[in-house]
Structures are given as structure tokens and as C-alpha cells.
Amino acid sequence: ETGVTQTPRHLVMGMTNKKSLKCEQHLGHNAMYWYKQSAKKPLELMFVYNFKEQTENNSVPSRFSPECPNSSHLFLHLHTLQPEDSALYLCASSQDSRGEQYFGPGTRLTVT
Amino acid sequence: LAKTTQPISMDSYEGQEVNITCSHNNIATNDYITWYQQFPSQGPRFIIQGYKTKVTNEVASLFIPADRKSSTLSLPRVSLSDTAVYYCLVGGIYNQGGKLIFGQGTELSVKP
Numbered sequence: 310e311t312g313v314t315q316t317p318r319h320l321v322m323g324m325t326n327k328k329s330l331k332c333e334q335h336l337g338h339n340a341m342y343w344y345k346q347s348a349k350k351p352l353e354l355m356f357v358y359n360f361k362e363q364t365e366n367n368s369v370p371s372r373f374s375p376e377c378p379n380s381s382h383l384f385l386h387l388h389t390l391q392p393e394d395s396a397l398y399l400c401a402s403s404q405d406s407r408g409e410q411y412f413g414p415g416t417r418l419t420v421t
Numbered sequence: 422l423a424k425t426t427q428p429i430s431m432d433s434y435e436g437q438e439v440n441i442t443c444s445h446n447n448i449a450t451n452d453y454i455t456w457y458q459q460f461p462s463q464g465p466r467f468i469i470q471g472y473k474t475k476v477t478n479e480v481a482s483l484f485i486p487a488d489r490k491s492s493t494l495s496l497p498r499v500s501l502s503d504t505a506v507y508y509c510l511v512g513g514i515y516n517q518g519g520k521l522i523f524g525q526g527t528e529l530s531v532k533p
Contacts (some may be wrong), residue, residue, distance in 0.1 A: 310465045313464075325500040351508070351525050351526060352465070352508070354523075372511050397462070399464050399465075400464075401464070409455065409467050409470055411467065412464025412465050412466065414462050414463060414464055415463070416464070417462070
């Protein structure tokens with residue numbers, strides 16, 4: 310499926326690096342999400358954008374900075390991350406904010 | 422916030438019907454119930470969504486009792502490829518302050 314794409318698929322970064330994750334949806338949806346999935350843990354909702362406006366920030370540390378320039382693109386800017394931030398980062402989109410979300414393949418992030 | 426509880430794991434055999442129950446005692450009036458399937462290193466995939474009573478699509482059925490405090494995902498005649506983690510999601514409408522919460526997930530193992 311190519312409805313929601315994420316780049317890169319894998320990323321290894323040092324604790325002092327700055328990198329960005331990119332998500333793009335080709336479904337004409339209005340809401341986009343960032344999730345974090347650590348090993349053996351449930352998906353954790355990080356950020357929600359609805360019509361390009363951030364409507365949810367789930368107590369995420371400031372070293373994660375989201376950006377939504379338009380309803381098709383979502384970025385997650387990363388800086389001075391910690392090893393415990395290593396996880397699978399998933400992007401999703403939905404037509405509205407009611408629940409049926411389409412997920413991208415994720416970015417596997419390793420912080421060294 | 423509506424918290425969900427699911428069995429951590431279930432085992433089944435090919436051709437059997439599998440029923441996975443999710444408890445959500447604090448579900449709110451405007452919350453929908455959604456189930457997702459996730460294979461390793463992939464993003465979750467939408468299976469089915471409902472509000473009350475019964476919903477059926479080409480892959481599953483969702484049973485919701487009148488009090489809506491639980492829901493049961495029913496997978497008819499499972500195959501080996503149905504081995505995955507199944508998540509129960511309860512959520513409302515963001516522009517009314519609702520949140521989407523994933524459960525712990527149920528790891529379903531289908532054996533030959």
C-alpha cells in the first residue's frame with residue numbers, strides 16, 4: 310500500500326545529531342498523527358494535526374518537534390535524543406478525527 | 422479517558438473461529454471502537470469499526486453489547502497469515518477533546 314509513506318525507513322543517529330522524519334499521505338485526509346512504538350509496549354500517541362493545526366501534544370519532550378506545512382505532509386524533527394528514544398515511529402492519517410486511521414510503514418530509529 | 426484491556430496472547434488453529442474481547446468500562450458517549458491488526462515491523466492496519474450492536478465486513482465481525490463496556494472481534498476461519506497483534510482502540514472526536522487510546526494488544530498465534 311502506498312497511501313501513507315514514511316522516509317527514511319531506518320535511521321541511526323547519535324545523541325548530538327539533528328534529523329527529521331518525513332510522512333506523506335496521498336489519501337486526501339485532513340488529520341495526521343505521529344505515534345511511537347517501543348518494544349513490547351502499546352502504541353503511544355505523540356502528536357495530532359487536524360487541518361494543519363496541532364490539536365494534541367501528548368506530553369512529548371521538546372526534543373521532538375512536529376511540523377505540518379500542509380495537510381499532506383508531516384515532519385518530526387529530532388534533536389539531542391536519548392537512547393531510550395529508540396523505537397518505531399509511525400505516521401498515520403485519517404479523513405476526519407473519528408478513528409479509522411491509515412498507517413505508514415514506520416521509521417525504525419536507533420539512537421546511539 | 423477510556424482505558425482498554427485485552428488478553429495478552431491467544432493461540433488458535435487454522436480454520437477455527439477466533440474471538441478476542443476488549444474491555445473498556447469507561448467508554449464515553451461519543452467514543453467509537455476500532456480494531457487494528459499489526460504484523461512485525463509494519464504499521465497497524467484497520468480491520469473494523471463500530472459504535473454499537475454488530476458490524477460485519479469481509480474480514481471480521483465486531484460485537485458490541487448494549488452497555489458498550491466491552492467489544493469482541495470475531496475472525497472467522499483463521500489462517501496462518503492471521504498471526505499478528507490485534508489492537509482495540511477506543512476514541513472520540515478530537516475537536517471535542519477526545520483522545521485515541523490503543524490497548525495493550527493481543528498477540529494471536531495461529532498454528533497449522
